[in-house]
Amino acid sequence: MTTAPGYATDFADRYDEWFTPTTATTDATVALLSRLTGSAPPGPVLELGVGTGRVALPLAARGHQVHGIDAAKTMVEQLRAKPGGEQLTIRIGDFAEVEQEEEFALVYVANGSFFELASQQDQLRCFARVARRLRPGGLFVLDAHLPEALAASAAAGAQPVTSANGAPVLRTRRIHPAAQRYVSDYLVLDEGLFRHVRVAFRYAAPGELDLMAVAAGLRLRERFGGWSGAPFDDTSTWHVSVYELPA
Numbered sequence: 001m002t003t004a005p006g007y008a009t010d011f012a013d014r015y016d017e018w019f020t021p022t023t024a025t026t027d028a029t030v031a032l033l034s035r036l037t038g039s040a041p042p043g044p045v046l047e048l049g050v051g052t053g054r055v056a057l058p059l060a061a062r063g064h065q066v067h068g069i070d071a072a073k074t075m076v077e078q079l080r081a082k083p084g085g086e087q088l089t090i091r092i093g094d095f096a097e098v099e100q101e102e103e104f105a106l107v108y109v110a111n112g113s114f115f116e117l118a119s120q121q122d123q124l125r126c127f128a129r130v131a132r133r134l135r136p137g138g139l140f141v142l143d144a145h146l147p148e149a150l151a152a153s154a155a156a157g158a159q160p161v162t163s164a165n166g167a168p169v170l171r172t173r174r175i176h177p178a179a180q181r182y183v184s185d186y187l188v189l190d191e192g193l194f195r196h197v198r199v200a201f202r203y204a205a206p207g208e209l210d211l212m213a214v215a216a217g218l219r220l221r222e223r224f225g226g227w228s229g230a231p232f233d234d235t236s237t238w239h240v241s242v243y244e245l246p247a
C-alpha cells in the first residue's frame with residue numbers, strides 16, 4: 001500500500017480552494033473524456049487518483065458509471081461529502097496496482113497525477129495493471145507536462161498560480177534531470193499564515209510513456225496538446241495521450 005502524499009493527508013479540506021485547475025479546464029477535461037467514451041466499448045470508467053472528485057463527479061453527472069482509486073482517505077472524504085459523491089465506487093489503494101476486479105471501458109488520470117508515481121517501475125506497473133483491467137478496445141487517457149516545459153518553469157523561479165478562492169499561491173519547481181524528478185513547492189497565504197506544500201514527481205517524456213504503453217500491450221491512438229483537444233505540436237507544453245488496448 002502506498003503512502004498518500006502529504007498535501008492529500010494534511011490539506012484535503014483546502015485542496016479544492018488552493019490547487020484545482022480553472023473551471024474551464026475541468027469542463028474541457030470532462031467534455032473530452034465523455035467524447036472519448038463514445039469511441040470506447042460500453043462499460044464503466046475508472047479514475048486513478050480520483051481525489052476530491054473534481055473530474056469524476058461531473059463525469060458521473062453526465063451518466064457515466066465512474067469508479068475511482070485514491071491513496072488518501074482524506075481526499076475521498078471530501079468527494080463523498082459532495083452531491084453525488086456517495087454514488088461513486090471508490091477504492092482506497094495504490095493506483096500503480098489497480099486492484100479493481102471490474103473491467104473498464106476507459107481509465108484516466110488527470111492533473112499531472114501520473115508523475116506522482118515515484119519510479120519508472122511504478123509507472124510501468126501502472127500501465128500494465130491498467131491494460132489488464134481494460135475491455136478490448138478500451139482506452140487509457142493520461143495528461144502530463146513535457147520535460148522541456150518543466151525545465152523552463154523551473155528556470156523561471158517562483159510563479160504565481162491561480163487558485164480557486166483567489167488565495168495568493170506561489171509555486172517554485174526544482175528539476176533534477178539526472179533522476180528525472182522534479183519537486184514543486186507551494187506557498188499559500190492563508191488567513192495571514194504562509195502554508196508550505198511540497199509535492200514530488202518522477203517525469204517522463206511522451207516517447208518513454210509510449211514505450212511503457214507498448215510494454216503493457218497498449219498503443220498510442222492519439223495525442224492532444226491539452227484537454228481542449230488542441231493539436232499536439234511544437235508549441236505544446238502539456239499533452240493528453242490516449243492509449244488503446246487493441247480489440
Ligand SMILES: C[S@@+](CC[C@H](N)C(=O)[O-])C[C@H]1O[C@@H](n2cnc3c(N)ncnc32)[C@H](O)[C@@H]1O
Binds near residue numbers: 008020113
Ligand atoms: C493532484 S491530485 C488530483 C486529483 C484529481 N484527479 C483532480 O484532477 O482533481 C492527485 C490525487 O492522486 C492521489 N495519489 C497520488 N499518488 C497516488 C497513488 N500512488 N495511488 C493512489 N492515489 C494517489 C492523491 O492522494 C490525490 O488525491
